[in-house]
Amino acid sequence: MNFDDIKNEWNAENVEETNISENMLKIKKARTPIDIIRKKMKHEFNYQIAALIFLAVIPYFFSFSANMNLTYYTFYAIICGFTAYYFFKFYKFYKNSYDMSMDSRKSILWFFYEMKLNIELYKALTYIIGFICLAFFAVYLFVEKASVFARILSKLSPVYLILNCFISILIIGAITELWAWYYYGKYLKRVKKVVDELDFEN
Numbered sequence: 013m014n015f016d017d018i019k020n021e022w023n024a025e026n027v028e029e030t031n032i033s034e035n036m037l038k039i040k041k042a043r044t045p046i047d048i049i050r051k052k053m054k055h056e057f058n059y060q061i062a063a064l065i066f067l068a069v070i071p072y073f074f075s076f077s078a079n080m081n082l083t084y085y086t087f088y089a090i091i092c093g094f095t096a097y098y099f100f101k102f103y104k105f106y107k108n109s110y111d112m113s114m115d116s117r118k119s120i121l122w123f124f125y126e127m128k129l130n131i132e133l134y135k136a137l138t139y140i141i142g143f144i145c146l147a148f149f150a151v152y153l154f155v156e157k158a159s160v161f162a163r164i165l166s167k168l169s170p171v172y173l174i175l176n177c178f179i180s181i182l183i184i185g186a187i188t189e190l191w192a193w194y195y196y197g198k199y200l201k202r203v204k205k206v207v208d209e210l211d212f213e214n
Contacts, residue, residue: 109123138192139184
């Protein structure tokens with residue numbers, strides 16, 4: 013083997029080591045937003061438990077009738093059922109994220125897609141809870157405030173009511189999308205950027 017061959021091999025090894033170290037730096041860069049997302053998931057779990065406890069005692073503040081209490085807790089049980097399913101998926105992903113190896117692109121890619129799926133579940137749960145709350149409010153007005161509700165209906169046109177429902181849905185949707193982006197999405201975008209950089213180099 014002559015000197016030129018040795019030199020070429022040496023240069024090839026140096027290039028490979030440089031690529032590996034650059035990839036490791038990019039992978040390490042993904043750890044920060046992943047750690048932030050995990051921390052936020054933990055906070056989110058605590059917030060939602062506190063919200064469910066608060067919802068459980070609402071009838072005591074409003075002095076509902078016996079029938080209305082039963083109706084409220086029926087709606088509350090439905091909310092708890094949907095939330096329990098989300099909590100199960102949420103917690104399972106949270107625990108699995110600590111078992112993954114943080115030194116490979118494959119693990120980061122797994123985290124990205126699983127978290128994306130969890131954000132979609134999170135948004136779906138928010139929409140469901142929002143619609144259940146609106147439905148309960150409508151039942152409350154119809155049962156507890158029947159005379160007031162009848163007066164309101166007599167003064168409003170069907171077009172106005174439909175428009176009002178449409179605007180309410182838009183508001184729920186906008187708040188849900190913005191909150192999901194603010195709380196999780198922007199950090200997930202940083203993870204995706206690292207994955208894209210690794211894809212581009214590979």
